[in-house]
Amino acid sequence: MQNLVVTRFEHKYLLTDAQAAELRGKLNAALAADSHNAGPSGSYLVRSLYFDTPDSRDYLDKVDGLFSRQKLRLRVYGGEGGRAKLECKQKQGDYQKKTSVWVTADQCDAFARGDFSSLLDTDDEDAHFLYALASRGYRPAGLVEYRRSAWLLGVRNTRVTLDFDVRGTDVLPTLYGPVVLRPLLDPGLVVLEVKFDRKLAPFVRRLLKGYQRTRLSCGKYENCRALNELL
Template sequence: MNLKYRHELKYFINQHQYQIIRQRLKNLVKQDKHVGPTGEYAIRSLYFDDINNKALHEKLGGIRDRAKYRIRIYNNDDRIIHFEKKIKFRDYIAKLKEPLTREIAEKLISGNYEVLRHSDKPLLIELHEEMKNNLLRAKVIVDYVREPFVCENGNVRITFDKDLRTGLNEVDMFDANLHCVRAIDDNLIILEVKYDEYIPEYIRLALQLEGLNRQSASKYVMCRKFLKTNSWEDY
């Protein structure tokens, strides 16, 4: 598997900071080509973890090198479904992904890993082994709205993630009417900055990152804390 590692910075910002930074960026960079008329799109991910909640405990324990698995869709649409593995290595991140059909996605969500038994895709072979040997299973839905900006210099991607919600114990990620509850303070937005080798100085000045509240809590962890207690949720 070919991995492209990138830097990733995360910050909590309030509505006032968001308005200021967003206004600066609009004069400097372009919006992502996939946004809708509002300049945003919706992201829904269903995260998986194993019988020991390895991904959760490694994050809470501060383990630097770790990985998470998820199925992701956009705008509650099943035309594009990806299974993804997000890898953290030291201060870098990388992502691997493979497309899924809705039929296969639903079987994986139900715990049926045999649908991947004859796959020739390394990532899906890995998923099959994780589900079979380590009881990797769907755990929590993470739902939010993203407003993305991109800058070709340094391959910088800046996103404002808003209205973070979780689907509690429900795992039907294709349900457009899924009942989700807010998993973050109403006034908070998650600012993420991803880049290859450098952030151009004019972008750094616009973001003024040094004055922001850098945070490490993942959306997965923030949403897991809202889960109702199940036999595997007693962490």
């Protein structure tokens, strides 16, 4: 079971389609495109199944604006079966630490039933950390799917992404298989995410100048959980 721990800052912004198209051209010219960007849209599919406690503690911590909070999710790329990432994303303001392990489709099915015991079938400390967290009663609480275009810069571990066609559901979510999804953003809006170590490189800061005006405070999971409130 391969593990991955990432620590860095993360900033999110809302762009219009026109702004995103303009920025895409600049990013293509200046940064290395993620190898997974594919097709006419230069993007790839991301699907995330979020878990929460019976009292929705993680969701409410975000709604209440707590400085320290966390999320637990399963993430699969490409919309197909196979292995996925089980991730805990811990945040201290803008600073984040993400602990991940790769898991199989069978493990994902077990996790959705509340059985995380397979994480103990290894001596990996990160898997044990995720088990200790998930075994507190975490169950599926919402599913989010979107298309992502990503660009990379080796300086300060910089990653810039554009997420569009963001949709979700909080009704009987499942990681695999067809589900009925609803838009989580107003039409014509795209999410810009900027991730980096310590301080954003001046070159990237100049590249993004003018696109960081509308800071996004509510994440995709929170928008998904708020779906029923909008009915």
